[in-house]
Amino acid sequence: MPAPLIEFPADDPDRALRFWHGVLGVDLAPRQQDAGSGWETETDGLRLGVHERGKGPGDTGSLPYFTVADLPATLARIAELGGTVIHPGERWAICRDSEGSPFALAAA
Numbered sequence: 001m002p003a004p005l006i007e008f009p010a011d012d013p014d015r016a017l018r019f020w021h022g023v024l025g026v027d028l029a030p031r032q033q034d035a036g037s038g039w040e041t042e043t044d045g046l047r048l049g050v051h052e053r054g055k056g057p058g059d060t061g062s063l064p065y066f067t068v069a070d071l072p073a074t075l076a077r078i079a080e081l082g083g084t085v086i087h088p089g090e091r092w093a094i095c096r097d098s099e100g101s102p103f104a105l106a107a108a
Contacts, residue, residue: 003047004067006047009050009054009058009060013038013050047065057086057094058087063102064104065104067108081098083097083098091106
């Protein structure tokens with residue numbers, strides 16, 4: 001299983017990229033077009049992403065992405081376990097756990 005992706009929305013992406021480079025010493029590169037907008041790095045078990053803040057459900061704070069083998073089945077289990085699917089999708093989904101904390105899932 002790949003390391004979880006932790007995604008941060010940014011009002012000023014250039015400032016955010018400088019911040020994470022200064023704090024963690026990592027360079028975030030533009031994503032491939034099919035991977036969405038923003039920048040990402042994967043190094044030493046860290047997957048970190050930054051995207052320009054929008055109005056979507058993943059734009060209010062940091063969001064960890066967990067990769068799962070079967071996204072539809074996992075989304076069904078979320079509801080059974082007291083969580084909520086906020087934004088379902090075929091490749092990724094944004095959810096809240098049983099305590100209301102946001103997280104995202106990505107299809108393997």
